Amino acid sequence: MADRTAAPRLLIVDDDRALSAMLAGLFSEEGYQVDVVHDAQQGLHHGLADGYDAVIVDRGLPVMDGVELVRVLRARGIITPILVLTARGAIADRVDGLDAGAQDYLVKPFEVPELLARIRALVRRPDGGSTLRVDGLCLDRVTRTVSGPRVGHDVELSEREAALLSVLMTAPGRIHTRGQLLTSAFDGVDTPGVVDTYVHYLRRKLGRGIVRTVHGTGYRLGAE
Structure with a gap:
């Protein structure tokens, strides 16, 4: 800081x-x-x-x-x-x-x-935006902790899990292709399967509805 x-x-x-x-x-x-x-x-x-x-x-x-x-x-x-x-x-x-x-x-x-x-x-400004709040979710991007009524208790994420969720939460209505998510959340890693892997991790920690699959396109934040 x-x-x-x-x-x-x-x-x-x-x-x-x-x-x-x-x-x-x-x-x-x-x-x-x-x-x-x-x-x-x-x-x-x-x-x-x-x-x-x-x-x-x-x-x-x-x-x-x-x-x-x-x-x-x-x-x-x-x-x-x-x-x-x-x-x-x-x-x-x-x-x-x-x-x-x-x-x-x-x-x-x-x-x-x-x-x-x-x-x-x-x-x-004392806070440049460390916390995202969208649709019953709260993500603290410094501590990488998720809270809110959708999860029921505080959940700690890994760095990549938090990066992926942050991208989805900053544009909650947007459909993100795997390529866009690779660039935004994974530093352009050239293995598209890593996106699917971390979507699976997020769903396992936060619930299956947290990330929606848009078949043939990619993913978006799941509505409550």
Whole structure:
């Protein structure tokens, strides 16, 4: 977790080098410690260090879409507040970003004072979203503990079980293909059967209805 007594640390993930350099200079002048990377793989590597007070993520990144990067970080238990900064401003795009686990979504072109204010607000938040609550389930992504009326008592998950459940819970109405789940919850492991294995583990611990099979497509969170 970030050290709140030091200067706030900010990670910028954007492949527009001119823009990211401008943002780095801007936030450095505001007293932030800033790291900049230019693709999603580097963003994931830095983000997993979990030493930042906030992260700014572009959508159109090499290697992986920025919203998918947010989803992977959340699945891996990273609770750092995230702002998606992008030219894609349709309502559906905003919903995708927020459902993936971002706290805020700002469309380019933007006003600098507004961006600064939004990041200040994120840095002030005491909780970047460590707990997911959906449809009678509560998942603490730090302790990897599931509770709520659907399970009746606290259940501890493994890291991969928690990652898989987190992906399903961040977009509860979405049908996820095995390939998407491999990317989001299993670091792109190239064995599709691992998804089925961990779905089985989740059902064994939490009940068969917790994950629904969508035949021919993949899986989604089971409705209560």
